[in-house]
Amino acid sequence: MALTLVATPIGNPQDMGLHALAVLKAADLIILEEFKESTVILRAHAISGKTYEQLNEHSTREDLARLTELCRVKEVALITDCGTPGFCDPGADLVASCRHEKISVKSVPGASSLMTLLSLSSERLDQFLFRGFLPAENVAREAAWKDLKKEKRAMILMDTPYRFQKMLLELGQHFPERKALILIDATQATERVLEDSGKKLTALVLTPDFPKKAEFMMLLYSEK
Numbered sequence: 001m002a003l004t005l006v007a008t009p010i011g012n013p014q015d016m017g018l019h020a021l022a023v024l025k026a027a028d029l030i031i032l033e034e035f036k037e038s039t040v041i042l043r044a045h046a047i048s049g050k051t052y053e054q055l056n057e058h059s060t061r062e063d064l065a066r067l068t069e070l071c072r073v074k075e076v077a078l079i080t081d082c083g084t085p086g087f088c089d090p091g092a093d094l095v096a097s098c099r100h101e102k103i104s105v106k107s108v109p110g111a112s113s114l115m116t117l118l119s120l121s122s123e124r125l126d127q128f129l130f131r132g133f134l135p136a137e138n139v140a141r142e143a144a145w146k147d148l149k150k151e152k153r154a155m156i157l158m159d160t161p162y163r164f165q166k167m168l169l170e171l172g173q174h175f176p177e178r179k180a181l182i183l184i185d186a187t188q189a190t191e192r193v194l195e196d197s198g199k200k201l202t203a204l205v206l207t208p209d210f211p212k213k214a215e216f217m218m219l220l221y222s223e224k
Contacts, residue, residue, distance in 0.1 A: 002075060003076050003095070006079050013044045023077055072101065088133065114156065123221060128155060159216075171220075177198065178221065
């Protein structure tokens with residue numbers, strides 16, 4: 001028996017791969033992040049009647065141990081709300097636990113917000129720093145921005161949809177002249193790709209039709 005990490009679409013449900021569908025349909029158990037979000041994509045592909053378990057930031061050590069034992073005796077598929085499990089989510093904890101217990105772990109690649117963002121870059125990127133989510137607390141967040149100023153390489157930044165405009169305002173404050181690429185609502189009908197200097201991207205916040213919150217990722221290009 002094994003744990004298989006299955007990538008799911010990051011926006012458009014048609015981005016689900018054939019291999020991923022086959023694994024999900026054959027699985028004895030599907031571990032998901034949030035029932036509401038994950039079951040929507042499963043129903044869209046006629047996957048039903050499955051046993052579900054949950055793994056997210058609220059899961060305990062006892063939950064992880066129980067899920068690990070299920071992976072020992074069942075064919076288990078792990079999915080997240082969107083994208084590839086283990087990337088900025090608790091999936092890595094289950095992978096570590098299964099590997100420690102000598103339980104096979106496999107991966108079915110597919111949609112990735114990171115690779116989608118990188119593919120839209122107008123510059124060749126041979127290396128970059130993945131910084132991910134900045135701290136939510138103001139003092140730590142300001143310190144993180146100041147620390148980023150020391151980095152000359154391209155950087156990938158993320159945050160929650162609710163801090164979308166805040167992130168753009170901070171970008172203009174700390175990197176007004178540095179070019180950035182913003183991917184909004186990737187693969188969805190509302191997708192937007194913005195590329196400009198920090199100060200020009202910040203100015204968009206003042207336009208009346210600009211979204212107050214959105215799913216997004218940011219690529220801050222290397223310093224010239």
